[in-house]
Amino acid sequence: MEIHEREPTRAWVLHPDLKSDQHRRMADYALEEAVALAAALPDLEVVGAESVRLQRPHPGLLFGTGKIAELKQRIQEAEVDLVLIDGPVTPVQQRNLEKEWDVKLLDRTGLILEIFSDRARTREGVLQVEMAALKYQRTRLVRAWTHLERQRGGLGFVGGPGETQIEADRRAIDEQLVRLRRQLDKVVRTRELHRAARAKVPFPVVALVGYTNAGKSTLFNRLTGAEVMAKDMLFATLDPTMRRVELPEGGGEVILSDTVGFISDLPTELVASFRATLEEVLSANLILHVRDISHPETEGQCANVLEIMDSLGVNRDTPVLEVWNKIDLLPEEDRSALQQRAARDENIFAISAVTGEGIPDLMQEVASKLASETHESQVTLTFAEGRKRAWLFEQDLVEAETQTETGFDLTVRWTARQEKRFRDL
Structure with a gap:
């Protein structure tokens, strides 16, 4: 045939x-x-x-x-x-x-x-997109809903079967929303268990954010050796990917998180629906704001990203390093001037995720920024709290220890995140 x-x-x-x-x-x-x-x-x-x-x-x-x-x-x-x-x-x-x-x-x-529907890979991502699409469609009941009968990927806006009656659409949308909310509740509960398991890992989280197509996934792949989809295409990455990365010169390990690219005029309902997907950004110890510095509208794109981060509720005390990516695309004279500008600001790094230029200096600063977050504390444990004591030694946080009549006095150096996890043990 x-x-x-x-x-x-x-x-x-x-x-x-x-x-x-x-x-x-x-x-x-x-x-x-x-x-x-x-x-x-x-x-x-x-x-x-x-x-x-x-x-x-x-x-x-x-x-x-x-x-x-x-x-x-x-x-x-x-x-x-x-x-x-x-x-x-x-x-x-x-x-x-x-x-x-x-x-x-x-x-x-x-x-x-449509693009988000095509790109979403995790169950939560798929459900969030479908719910956002349903809410969008509810405002457009002059047209029909074809999503329930779609014959292709995506949401059925572009292609698919013929239109149905508006009343049937309205009923289908309401039923679908109820069903999706139930499914999402289950997925979120499962996700909370995964997050609780991750919280036991004492590594700081470094989140990559930036305008779509800024080169975040290319940088992520270079730093982690992972093979995240990295194409010259808007929204190439939708679901966050997390990997462990070893920092230079004994800086320890961090968890690096690659996230969905932001874009101007991103629908507010979509930002809200992806809030959970971007939670790694909300809880990050350090944010790397990756910019396509070769793009003519790089300043406008930067403003869009900062605006969305603000609307997501990202803590303003979270340190941010600006990563001026794609310097390899600039003429030599422009690249040199840009590198000099970046060198004058300790929070800006001019790099090429493709060639690797500038990345060692960036990672040195990541290690330095995270190290400066640590603080010293005195901890007293009884003999019965052997599990907590063992955890401190497993994580290499103990700087000094003295045995007492009732237990141990320890001097530990840790981040606020590690201290919280210890208190929760």
Whole structure:
């Protein structure tokens, strides 16, 4: 029997360039990022992309009627199946534009949800994405819900079977949400057990954060020897990966955590749903903020990451090192100037995760920062607390010990995290 490969969905990307938006990114780079987002979704072929200047969004159609007619002609000529709009689109605008252009339409939130669904690997990640998608879909009941009958990966926004009745959709969404919440509760309980087991390991946690495609996974792979998916693709990593890393010159071991890349205009419901997935960042002893320093919008990307970290509730007392990655992509003159700038700030390191340049200095500072977190304490234990005493020696925390009539007086050097774990024993 002859098997035919499925034809890719032909997509057209539109970036609404709002004149009134005081914080808008440069349109060219915004469009470039939107195209990269689309390229991150399998079975999608971007056949056209453009920015559309807008004085203000039209409430019913987003664009003016003249622009809609102009775009319709281009969309038809390119035989487009799907239009991706890099920004928010109301349910009414979506319905009207789909009717005008006779294609499916997806806004930025819908596209990001599709990508997250395709990339999520852990059970919790999958459930969180599905719940976020359901909440998103509930606000768009002018369209149907195809997720329950999907025939492909993803959430069914891009392809799949025909639409069902809105009432059936509403009922299906409510039932699905209840079911997913129950499943998520079980997964979270299991995760808490794993976290409790991890808490017994006294190694500090170093979390990699940064804008998507900044090179976090490439750096993670170089430091750990792991083979985390590291592609030149937005959202290549969605679920956190954790590995032990030996620090230089007797600095001990740390747990390195690679996390999902942040992105501007990330849907707030998605940030909330991924809060548990990013918990390693919330409890980290040290954060490495990885930046693509070769990107023209690196400052804007940096601001986006800091804003999201703030909204996640990351402790402002947690030390942060800025890692200016991809210096190998810069011209020699620019790279030299950048390295000199970084050298003047003890919290900034210019590196290349691909070539390894600058990484030894970075890891030295990681070891130094974590060492400075330790403090000395006096601990008194009775003879009956032999288990606690053994734990202190196993972790190599004891600096001095004196036996008394009732037990032991110990001088220990440890981090606040290690002290808490000891108290919980």
